[in-house]
Amino acid sequence: MATRAFSRLKHPFFASILIRNLRIVPIREPSLPVKPEVLASVPDYCKPFRLYHDGRPRGPLWRGKKLIGKEALFVILGLKRFKDDEEKLEKFMKTHVLRLLKMDIIAVLCELERQEEVALAFKMFRVIQKQDWYKPDVYLYKDLIIALARRKQMDDAMQLWEDMRKEDLFPDSQTYTEVIRGFLKYGSPADAMNIYEDMKKSPDPPDELPFRILLKGLLPHPLLRNKVKQDFEELFPERHVYDPPEEIFGRC
Numbered sequence: 001m002a003t004r005a006f007s008r009l010k011h012p013f014f015a016s017i018l019i020r021n022l023r024i025v026p027i028r029e030p031s032l033p034v035k036p037e038v039l040a041s042v043p044d045y046c047k048p049f050r051l052y053h054d055g056r057p058r059g060p061l062w063r064g065k066k067l068i069g070k071e072a073l074f075v076i077l078g079l080k081r082f083k084d085d086e087e088k089l090e091k092f093m094k095t096h097v098l099r100l101l102k103m104d105i106i107a108v109l110c111e112l113e114r115q116e117e118v119a120l121a122f123k124m125f126r127v128i129q130k131q132d133w134y135k136p137d138v139y140l141y142k143d144l145i146i147a148l149a150r151r152k153q154m155d156d157a158m159q160l161w162e163d164m165r166k167e168d169l170f171p172d173s174q175t176y177t178e179v180i181r182g183f184l185k186y187g188s189p190a191d192a193m194n195i196y197e198d199m200k201k202s203p204d205p206p207d208e209l210p211f212r213i214l215l216k217g218l219l220p221h222p223l224l225r226n227k228v229k230q231d232f233e234e235l236f237p238e239r240h241v242y243d244p245p246e247e248i249f250g251r252c
Contacts, residue, residue, distance in 0.1 A: 068111060071096075072104040076111055079120045093127065102133055109140075113147045121147060122156050129163075136167040142175045149182030154191070157182065165198075173207035180210055184217035192217065193224060200231070208236055215241060 082088040112121040141164040148157035183192035211232045218225035
């Protein structure tokens with residue numbers, strides 16, 4: 001069709017040259033054929049990115065920090081500043097803490113727990129309990145009880161534990177584990193066994209980890225350990241309990 005179009009031109013001389021060139025010049029193959037070797041040498045910037053953590057805060061954590069308002073940050077700094085002066089601390093809480101909104105008060109509580117300022121977090125929790133909008137929440141209890149248990153402040157932890165049980169709230173397995181571990185480190189296996197008995201009354205099925213913590217912490221108390229071991233074997237028949245040799249720990 002192209003040759004017919006060129007043949008109809010008014011100047012036959014130019015038409016003949018164009019037709020000759022079209023017929024002579026062959027259609028060549030690509031000078032750079034695509035080979036597997038070429039595809040293999042793809043630049044690094046075309047390869048998918050590696051999944052690694054570069055040290056910067058991740059998305060959800062970074063957004064969580066941004067949710068803390070200026071007034072909440074001011075209250076956190078003020079509480080930490082006056083924590084050693086009870087009179088100034090009470091005055092600061094009356095003038096600044098009580099006027100915070102609900103979300104700001106909860107944000108202050110969570111941030112104090114994150115910074116391990118458990119004494120201040122305990123005071124903030126008492127303030128929250130007196131608010132009109134307060135409703136019993138097991139997660140508010142859980143985070144603070146775990147923070148107190150990890151700092152071995154078991155008296156305050158047990159106060160919250162009794163309040164939680166009065167409100168008909170049962171903690172989860174993680175809370176039981178941390179409180180039992182705290183009492184064992186505190187040197188009070190009897191209190192650890194009380195928490196264990198409370199755990200068996202929980203409507204949720206027990207987890208394996210609290211039993212493991214008790215079995216390890218009660219090695220110097222064989223009678224208590226045998227009781228926990230029997231319960232563990234009944235609840236987890238496919239699991240095994242490691243009994244260390246008597247020559248290592250000795251008999252009590």
